[in-house]
Amino acid sequence: MKTQLHIDWTSCDGRGLCAELLPGVLDRDDWGYPVARGKAGRERTDVPLRDADLEAAQEAVVLCPKLALSLHERKVQ
Amino acid sequence: MSQANDTYPPVPMQEGTRQEPRLLAAGPDAGWAQHLDTFGTWEPHTAGPGLLEELAAAGLTGRGGAAFETWRKATAAAGSGRKGMFPGRPVVVANGAEGEQLSFKDRTLLAHAPHLVLDGLMALAEALGGASTYVYAPAAGLPRVQQAISERPRGKRIRLVQSPETFISGESSAVVNMIAHGSAVPTDQRRRLSESGLNGRPTLVVNVETLAQVALIARYGAPWFRHAGTPTDPGTRLVSVSGPAPARDVVLEVPGGAQLSAVLEEAGMDPAALSAVLVGGYHGRWVRPAGHALSPVGPPARTARPGAGVIHALDLQACGIQATARMVSYLADQSARQCGPCMFGLPAMASVLNRIAGGETNHRLASELDRLGKLVTGRGACRHPEGTTGLVSSALEVFAPDFRAHLSGYCTGPGGAAA
Numbered sequence: 489m490k491t492q493l494h495i496d497w498t499s500c501d502g503r504g505l506c507a508e509l510l511p512g513v514l515d516r517d518d519w520g521y522p523v524a525r526g527k528a529g530r531e532r533t534d535v536p537l538r539d540a541d542l543e544a545a546q547e548a549v550v551l552c553p554k555l556a557l558s559l560h561e562r563k564v565q
Numbered sequence: 566m567s568q569a570n571d572t573y574p575p576v577p578m579q580e581g582t583r584q585e586p587r588l589l590a591a592g593p594d595a596g597w598a599q600h601l602d603t604f605g606t607w608e609p610h611t612a613g614p615g616l617l618e619e620l621a622a623a624g625l626t627g628r629g630g631a632a633f634e635t636w637r638k639a640t641a642a643a644g645s646g647r648k649g650m651f652p653g654r655p656v657v658v659a660n661g662a663e664g665e666q667l668s669f670k671d672r673t674l675l676a677h678a679p680h681l682v683l684d685g686l687m688a689l690a691e692a693l694g695g696a697s698t699y700v701y702a703p704a705a706g707l708p709r710v711q712q713a714i715s716e717r718p719r720g721k722r723i724r725l726v727q728s729p730e731t732f733i734s735g736e737s738s739a740v741v742n743m744i745a746h747g748s749a750v751p752t753d754q755r756r757r758l759s760e761s762g763l764n765g766r767p768t769l770v771v772n773v774e775t776l777a778q779v780a781l782i783a784r785y786g787a788p789w790f791r792h793a794g795t796p797t798d799p800g801t802r803l804v805s806v807s808g809p810a811p812a813r814d815v816v817l818e819v820p821g822g823a824q825l826s827a828v829l830e831e832a833g834m835d836p837a838a839l840s841a842v843l844v845g846g847y848h849g850r851w852v853r854p855a856g857h858a859l860s861p862v863g864p865p866a867r868t869a870r871p872g873a874g875v876i877h878a879l880d881l882q883a884c885g886i887q888a889t890a891r892m893v894s895y896l897a898d899q900s901a902r903q904c905g906p907c908m909f910g911l912p913a914m915a916s917v918l919n920r921i922a923g924g925e926t927n928h929r930l931a932s933e934l935d936r937l938g939k940l941v942t943g944r945g946a947c948r949h950p951e952g953t954t955g956l957v958s959s960a961l962e963v964f965a966p967d968f969r970a971h972l973s974g975y976c977t978g979p980g981g982a983a984a
């Protein structure tokens with residue numbers, strides 16, 4: 489099992505708090521919305537996390553003003 | 566002449582072609598009697614779980630765009646219906662929304678062979694242990710479906726829902742959202758629809774042509790289905806073919822793995838008189854008319870993914886950059902404006918492309934277009950951003966000489982004619 493950070497794009501408003509809390513995982517795009525660093529395709533919507541980033545990710549989930557973030561477990565393919 | 570014949574492209578007679586008509590074999594505007602006459606009597610409600618195995622053996626893939634294996638999708642929904650804390654009765658939706666302006670094969674099929682679609686819908690619902698059934702289609706198609714339902718001894722419980730005429734209205738989560746809440750925009754998919762769709766029930770959204778294929782496979786079996794097409798792309802598919810005048814819009818049924826050039830010829834076009842062909846629609850890609858087979862699998866250099874079956878040809882005099890710029894402007898306009906990267910990124914891409922098309926000579930524009938495409942990809946509730954990027958990057962590739970010419974201050978038609 490691997491934990492992923494899911495971004496609900498329909499809720500996110502791009503103020504960028506998550507990128508501040510997870511600077512190693514998320515960058516910001518031209519308009520402020522989060523971009524997963526070094527990821528391609530749908531891994532930019534369901535972002536695989538390293539264990540070291542879990543705590544900060546949990547904090548981002550709680551603090552995101554739009555409740556746009558969630559953590560979930562996916563089987564490693 | 567029936568109304569359907571006046572409203573929809575004619576059913577091709579397919580003289581002199583290699584593919585015998587299957588889906589449209591009952592002829593134009595087929596009613597219940599004609600349907601039974603052509604395909605034989607068969608009770609879709611007798612279909613059981615064995616149908617899913619038959620679909621697996623047939624190797625049927627979705628005809629609505631994603632080309633996902635139908636049996637896998639159905640098995641996932643069947644599995645979710647059985648487990649979980651509140652096992653819900655599954656839902657099957659026949660999806661007849663083709664938001665794409667260049668697509669007309671689904672409305673043609675619904676107009677001429679509605680009973681085949683309903684057979685497939687009912688059979689699949691039975692195979693899932695008695696799922697609820699819906700038909701989702703544009704306003705113009707619904708009366709014919711309603712009429713077909715009333716002609717049948719069974720099927721009264723099938724519900725009809727009207728789809729709006731927007732590009733994104735046929736996206737699976739938008740379909741479910743429309744049925745549930747009357748809003749045909751995609752929703753965030755933390756959970757798959759096959760796990761939790763309409764009212765939390767396992768939901769299967771299936772293209773209408775795919776369902777018609779299911780009906781044929783249920784009747785005649787997988788080996789019959791595989792008799793057409795290739796081992797990796799078995800069966801037939803409907804394609805909506807359009808191109809420069811005098812070619813008329815036409816729906817053709819072609820075998821899997823068909824050569825694009827043969828399909829163009831069958832539609833009355835000379836491949837040598839075309840500069841490029843859009844395969845798979847606005848979320849598809851531009852290819853050269855020669856040397857490509859239509860197939861969801863295979864190397865990109867020799868195959869073009871048919872997607873929802875859209876084939877649109879561009880003549881030698883037309884400017885591919887201008888054509889693509891118009892399409893991307895439309896796609897940007899059709900963003901459901903819910904997701905930031907799509908809402909801002911697509912108009913930004915359209916604007917750069919329009920500047921190139923309009924003759925701005927700034928060599929950085931092409932790389933900016935490429936950068937924006939890479940930036941939006943994978944970052945939306947639906948695949949609209951990556952679909953749009955795919956179209957743009959194919960244009961950058963196929964029309965590369967034209968891009969260079971544009972950025973140096975010329976618009977050179979692919980045939981050498983200055984525009």
Ligand code: SF4
Nearest residue numbers: 500501503504506552
């Ligand atoms: S904190 Fe939430 S709303 Fe803000 S940019 Fe991140 S995901 Fe979007």
Ligand code: SF4
Nearest residue numbers: 901903904907945947
């Ligand atoms: S990605 Fe674009 S089209 Fe898709 S749901 Fe988001 S805003 Fe709408």
